[in-house]
Amino acid sequence: MTFDKAYCEELGGNVTAYKARREFFAQNDLDFKFSFFCPDENCNVELTGVNIYAIGKVKHKPHFRTKKNCSHSYDCSIVEELDKEAKSIDKGSTTAASHGQKSNKYPDEFILKRPKKENQNKSEQSDDDDFDIEPREKIKSTTTTTTDAKPHKTSYLENVVDSYEDMNEQERKEAYITLNAQRRSYHSTFKKIQYFQDGENFIFYGEIEPIKVYGDNYSITFKDRVWIDNKPYPVNMYITDDLISNYRLSRLFRESIDTLAKQGSNSKDARCYFVGSYPEVKEIQRKEGNIFTVYEVVISNLDHLVIKFEK
CATH class of the missing domain: 2.40.50 (OB fold (Dihydrolipoamide Acetyltransferase, E2P))
Structure with a gap:
């Protein structure tokens, strides 16, 4: 089972794989590794970071997966959401766990300039502070329709590029993303240099x-x-x-x-x-x-x- 986000003890919240990757390469300890767990605050199953510490081209974009021989709690909201998504995509499927995959949603907005956050200790923080860290809590149930889904924003170009390369040509024409207030398909947003x-x-x-x-x-x-x-x-x-x-x-x-x-x-x-x-x-x-x-x-x-x- 794979996930876009995980709870990170060291960072103190739920983070995307891209946030974890950036934080890893921002520190100097080459042997240091993060500890990841299920984003649901009531589920403490341990997760593994995949391609978070890699350099160069990798087969799959950075993500998290459940460690082998580990199971989520019976009332884990993450598993419930994956189960709902799997059933909405394929009426013949049983559970998300049977597929072992999460239906990933591609970013639909790229933030070119990250907003600075104010802090009690400093007048403003760096552009790459805790902007992408969310509190750990039980995930609220959402609808499965695309129009009602929560927007997936990112300020990491690598995330958008990985999504583009992960798509086939038809998906690039059907998936939309906002860049500088202009909304277009991925196909139209990416332009060959010539x-x-x-x-x-x-x-x-x-x-x-x-x-x-x-x-x-x-x-x-x-x-x-x-x-x-x-x-x-x-x-x-x-x-x-x-x-x-x-x-x-x-x-x-x-x-x-x-x-x-x-x-x-x-x-x-x-x-x-x-x-x-x-x-x-x-x-x-x-x-x-x-x-x-x-x-x-x-x-x-x-x-x-x-x-x-x-x-």
């Missing part, structure tokens, strides 16, 4: 060339060129050491990009997603004196950049 001139309010993506390393800095170039005035131009981005060092998840990002850079031309299907930035024309003068024109993406927030690849 079509960036269609507008700014998209999640851009594309396969990338082998990453080039310049000291502690990195250069990323998309394989597909953009055609402007019947001429092809490359689209790239330059990730500086300062930007990475000041990032809360610098260990995760640096380990990921170093792993990919070392693969060089052996990397398979490496692709990059970004949001909140837009390619701008840039002219570079070479040593020979001629001018080289590129379109550069200036990334100021690494939360808005996701790189996927196979290890």
